[in-house]
Amino acid sequence: MRTDWIAVDWGTSNLRAWAMGGSSIQAHAKSDDGMGSLDRDGFEPALLRLISPWLSDGGKTEVIACGMVGSRQGWFEAPYRATPCTPLDPSGLVTVPTQDPRLNVRLIPGVKQVKPADVMRGEETQIAGVLALNPGFDGVICLPGTHSKWAHISAGEVVSFQTFMTGELFALLSTQSVLRHGMAGGGWDDAAFDEALSDTLSRPDRIGAKLFALRAEGLIAGLAPAAARARLSGLLIGIELAAAKPFWLGQNVAIVGSETLAQSYARALAAQGASPRLIPATDATLAGLSAARAKVNA
């Protein structure tokens, strides 16, 4: 089985690589060597630790990578392209100088929006993947995560987008703030999520008054940890959806993701009358990386 090329998703915390035969996956590997834990000289060795079994000595193997690896603090800077723009442009890919003669590494640049200021790195590849998997897609793509993104897509271009710190806020509040005391352990409560989300969507201006109540109800009214966690999630996704309303209201919405988080977004949007479709994140990433490879070789 010959590896034609290698697809790489290299974020702040993780490095994931796929050995590809055309557009089918031959092997998959991942490590914790995210951009955040590497200095500039550490990227090539970290990549080789993961993919060297897939390299052949007889020539260069093409590697296409997306994500924070292309940021200024990453391996090599791939300068942002500016909206409105297609999510991918072969001329924007940056070739990284490497030591190992078996490597030919190209990085996909992120996309920036000048006003209101916003940036993405990695999501542009998933957006390209959604468009590759759904030719002619027109509408809105929601990418939930540490920094959730909403992108308005028209005629194959990213017209505008907006980032929300929802996932990072949830992580900080549920593990580092005073609220952590009331949500130890796992567990989930759909009813608590739904109610918090609906309350917040109808009165987003009251969010400031809702957070500490999770702690107070734990202390004096026995609020269960599972309900507290789900309610915090509902509050935070609620203020995201409130501010993102111009994106999703009356629009054709695709959510990139299939796990619990994406399902929570789908559930929330469905409660507001939207009918989002879910697209697995890895499918979107690989379709985007494949599209990038096809374009540079076209």
Add this chain to the structure above:
Amino acid sequence: MRTDWIAVDWGTSNLRAWAMGGSSIQAHAKSDDGMGSLDRDGFEPALLRLISPWLSDGGKTEVIACGMVGSRQGWFEAPYRATPCTPLDPSGLVTVPTQDPRLNVRLIPGVKQVKPADVMRGEETQIAGVLALNPGFDGVICLPGTHSKWAHISAGEVVSFQTFMTGELFALLSTQSVLRHGMAGGGWDDAAFDEALSDTLSRPDRIGAKLFALRAEGLIAGLAPAAARARLSGLLIGIELAAAKPFWLGQNVAIVGSETLAQSYARALAAQGASPRLIPATDATLAGLSAARAKVNA
């Protein structure tokens, strides 16, 4: 100089004590032995390390303490009193069993509100202090901090109150989140604070969309760290003031605090047409502890 009694403010992070001659301060001492860093057996030694120079061998010295020391995880639980109630009631004070025969320690209980669920420990003493310093005060007391409190006071009672996690959110976001990269170092920018605050008060529903922009503007538009910090503060105090509007709108407002944070709140409320007065936090705490002592000895 004889110490009549000892006033103690014992929070999660700090322990502060004052040797009092009547209502005047003879000496002051503080340490990092906050409730959060002590187990149950550690409280008495921590207190003695600080106050033993003020104790006499010939009898018991009265110690009156407020704050998290009286929580379930503290030295000894002083059960919450429930609103509506006066901020202090001598019958609610709890005497702590101690080893050292020179000590007579009493803890001031916190106050809870059943619905919406809320709790305070320490602020009830500052509120009592504001009432002692301003007899007949009627209106709203704002206590900015890690967990800001707003309390509606009528006829000497705490009628209702509300806690906001504003200070803790600022600390988490400015030092632990992705936003920290754009606000290293000190510095402040009044204009950035004012603008963010006013924007947020008029459109609190957009808060979710405003946070990540601090990072993005730092990356692509050169937003200065001082402006980013001040704007984050304006955004967070803005959503607090938006949700606290029923407290301050058209009310007589006193802010407990005199440092930069309290001044930011005063500046923000003044921009909305309110005329808050500032009361130094230590004055309020000591007046409240003195009032508690006077009541138990009445």
